[in-house]
Amino acid sequence: MPRTQKERNEQTRRALLDAGSSLLREVGYARTSVAQITQRANRAHGTFYLHFExxxxxxxxxxxxxxxxxxxxxxxxxxxxxxxxxxxxxxxxxxxxxxxxxxxxxxxxxxxxxxxxxxxxxxxxxxxxxxxxxxxxxxxxxxxxxxxxxxxxxxxxxxxxxxxxxxxxxxxxxxxxxxxxxxxxxxxxxxxxxxxxxxxxxxxxxxxx
Incomplete structure (x- = not known):
């Protein structure tokens, strides 16, 4: 069955969290950028700010x-x-x-x-x-x-x-x-x-x- 918008949003949020978690642990806070997180999560850059400030x-x-x-x-x-x-x-x-x-x-x-x-x-x-x-x-x-x-x-x-x-x-x-x-x-x-x-x-x- 097709996913609802809520399910898609949660999947995107989870992908960003997982990508951010792995990057931050690997290279640290200072060397991690939002662009790197969205790239690893395979999401558009702007989607990050829909879920995190x-x-x-x-x-x-x-x-x-x-x-x-x-x-x-x-x-x-x-x-x-x-x-x-x-x-x-x-x-x-x-x-x-x-x-x-x-x-x-x-x-x-x-x-x-x-x-x-x-x-x-x-x-x-x-x-x-x-x-x-x-x-x-x-x-x-x-x-x-x-x-x-x-x-x-x-x-x-x-x-x-x-x-x-x-x-x-x-x-x-x-x-x-x-x-x-x-x-x-x-x-x-x-x-x-x-x-x-x-x-x-x-x-x-x-x-x-």
């Missing part, structure tokens, strides 16, 4: 898509798994999804370095990760002891650790062990009981060589 806007969409995927995956985990397991599985999934996209984080740093007014892009993206983590902390059981006074600060700390590890690739241990350390910090801060039995159970889920 600028090259930076395309980068912002790529980063938003990455954040959306990570949040959706964590949301599914937290809706089904036991509390301690869910924290660990969520953090591990978070690291697993954004670590392979390290090039996008490096791209963001290049954009901020080249364009002074791009700094809010980093802050907005960071908040996209802080918000769901904060909701996860706030949704703890009512039977738990009172949490730390500033839950947003805790969410920001957890996000900072995770993003630093993902962006730099400098995990202090395996992704599973790193996620376990963050889980312990999280549980202790909010008063979530975590026992040696819990830790043993989680370590039993680590992949074997």
């Amino acid at each position: 600028s090259k930076r806007d395309l980068v912002s969409v790529l980063l938003d898509d990455m954040a959306d995927e990570a949040r959706e995956n964590i949301r599914e985990i937290w809706s089904t798994a036991p509390t301690v397991d869910a924290i660990w599985l969520g953090v591990r999934a978070f690291l697993a999804r954004i670590t392979p996209n390290r090039s996008l984080w490096l791209l963001l740093e290049e954009v901020v370095a080249l364009e002074e007014d791009a700094a809010p892009l980093r802050s907005r993206l960071r908040q996209q990760y802080v918000a769901p983590i904060l909701r996860g902390i706030q949704n703890r059981s009512d039977e738990l002891p009172p949490p730390v006074p500033n839950l947003e600060l805790l969410a920001d700390l957890v996000t900072s650790m995770s993003l630093y590890f993902a962006r730099t690739g400098n995990l202090p241990a395996s992704p599973e062990e790193t996620a376990l350390h963050i889980t312990v910090v999280w549980c202790k801060a909010v008063g979530q009981p975590i026992t040696e039995k819990d830790l043993d159970r989680l370590r039993a889920m680590f992949p074997t060589e």
